[in-house]
């Protein structure tokens with residue numbers, strides 16, 4: 066267990082041995098507005114000056130029961146000089162407040178960064194604070210801190226009291242929050258995550274419940290559960306609750322642009338202080354990453370409940386639900402707080418006063434008293450406090466209020482969603498005891514077409530996916546698109562281009578040799594081609610998904626079969642640019658043009674193959690369904706190939722070259738009679754292929770991509786107002802806010818989904834910002850549908 070111990074802490078040691086330099090390197094958590102990452106700051110490479118000095122052994126300015134000592138690992142800390150009982154006031158620290166922008170501009174680049182935290186969040190922005198007194202000297206204990214603290218906003222102090230008895234010599238620690246801390250190296254993460262997951266849920270809940278907060282809105286006293294640095298809890302952004310207005314919680318999604326650089330950086334790179342790749346790809350998806358998903362808060366009404374009258378409170382909840390339904394306020398007031406436990410046990414500190422024990426002037430401190438808070442409902446389900454009070458009185462709240470007194474509901478910030486993973490439960494529970502999402506849907510990437518299940522991505526895996534080779538591959542395809550778009554521009558065309566190729570990241574059963582069961586029941590190991598540099602990053606995600614199993618199996622089987630079919634055929638490479646001006650046809654976009662080019666290539670290949678085999682295409686256009694059931698697997702495969710031929714001919718149009726016909730290729734293909742392999746999606750034009758394009762495709766191109774069953778799309782520039790992949794209208798897609806309004810690739814109800822990745826940063830490795838701006842200007846399609 067990673068816990069400071071009394072014995073190790075009793076030694077006075079200077080920490081200037083250099084050993085700690087690496088672990089104290091501060092993370093580069095820049096919030097630049099230009100989308101660039103801040104360069105590493107000078108001080109990040111320096112050892113903390115403060116930590117190089119042993120603290121003087123005499124601390125006459127302190128109360129007699131505490132002292133300050135230096136610890137080899139943690140630097141200075143606060144220690145007990147005698148046994149202390151629970152509730153002993155250790156310090157009441159005044160705070161120095163300053164605005165968030167001052168922190169962002171200056172503070173975070175200095176050694177004060179390790180001492181700064183968010184004091185208060187409001188609609189106007191965060192206020193930051195630096196604790197004076199002993200407040201900045203408490204070290205962090207991630208498991209069982211023996212000191213809890215309360216922020217008193219009205220008197221601008223933090224009150225530190227022992228949360229349980231502490232022994233003489235014991236270090237007095239607080240909790241800064243769960244998860245990896247900024248001074249911890251990434252290897253530490255796994256070991257600590259491991260130790261945390263050994264705790265059972267009850268223990269985690271106890272940690273969340275017992276050690277921290279009380280909250281008394283009416284007195285203006287709020288508790289800071291754990292010190293947060295610059296709005297990050299455990300390195301994850303915390304979304305402040307929406308204002309007390311009843312709507313818009315979801316609308317207050319992360320502002321991803323231009324702050325994409327700060328919110329969307331892969332956590333590992335940022336936390337390690339590493340300069341992330343200047344150019345990289347970001348998956349556009351609504352799916353959440355359990356490890357970096359922001360903790361979103363919402364205000365909820367709670368009330369103090371007499372501990373022996375919890376039964377009466379439950380009865381009240383039922384009556385309350387009925388009453389609000391009848392009043393037409395909402396259908397189910399408990400619905401959006403369903404992931405929260407009904408009660409929270411917490412300690413209510415005595416009002417701020419002058420009871421701190423100073424040397425020689427000690428007097429007994431008033432002890433915090435335990436209270437039980439009951440969850441009533443989210444504020445958005447009961448915006449009116451008057452109405453709530455009226456209902457509480459009418460429904461006999463005095464049967465459960467403390468000592469049968471007047472009901473006094475108040476607001477607290479609670480997690481808006483369940484904890485995304487067990488490892489982050491303590492973080493959520495520090496606000497209110499919360500359930501966590503089952504890990505059943507833990508997929509890397511999009512594997513489910515079931516829209517009701519929140520999909521999960523692993524951004525860390527995404528980051529690992531993009532090895533330098535993979536990035537180089539993507540960069541080179543995008544560069545070719547750019548060159549073609551510039552060529553189009555020089556010919557007076559709209560500067561948009563697209564390319565189709567095989568994806569770099571083949572699914573695991575193609576490159577990784579994962580055993581799979583064939584339709585005939587035999588198990589084999591795929592030995593088809595794998596690419597240099599491929600690391601099969603999705604192997605575990607693709608196989609750990611548990612729900613809904615039948616759907617996943619069916620989808621995985623279809624994709625596997627489709628991929629296998631595609632990989633056995635020669636790789637397809639095609640490119641096209643926009644021709645709407647030249648052809649005087651507003652639908653001749655680069656994406657539709659390149660789909661048509663693929664149709665043409667496939668058609669030619671099939672014709673050639675059939676010529677060699679001596680087959681007549683005409684004979685295979687409408688195979689008899691009656692004999693299908695009796696065919697062997699090999700015959701089925703043959704038929705599938707024949708069917709593919711008919712599809713491709715239809716797709717390419719009757720001119721044989723794919724250039725004619727009014728029907729779009731994609732429509733032609735999908736209109737082929739669905740049976741056998743065709744019904745499984747094997748024979749669509751872009752099955753298993755990747756498409757690169759300079760610009761986020763428009764809605765109609767996205768639909769064509771769905772029809773074509775494209776596997777993955779990469780684009781360079783968003784298309785504000787017109788694109789089909791950024792989902793800007795809902796703001797739910799992290800990283801897509803400045804693009805088009807729709808997210809067609811994740812649209813529920815459609816029979817195909819595809820991955821979409823957006824290139825961030827400059828395209829060329831050595832490009833300056835001016836180069837990038839110039840290129841963007843060159844390829845500007847402002848006012849045009851992409």
Ligand SMILES: C[S@@+](CC[C@H](N)C(=O)[O-])C[C@H]1O[C@@H](n2cnc3c(N)ncnc32)[C@H](O)[C@@H]1O
Pocket residue numbers: 089115116138139140141142179180201202203204205206248
């Ligand atoms: C608020 S200061 C605490 C006082 C600090 N030890 C000092 O001497 O100034 C936070 C810093 O203390 C160190 N620290 C706190 N808790 C620690 C722990 N459990 N392990 C290692 N270092 C810790 C880290 O360097 C961190 O940046």
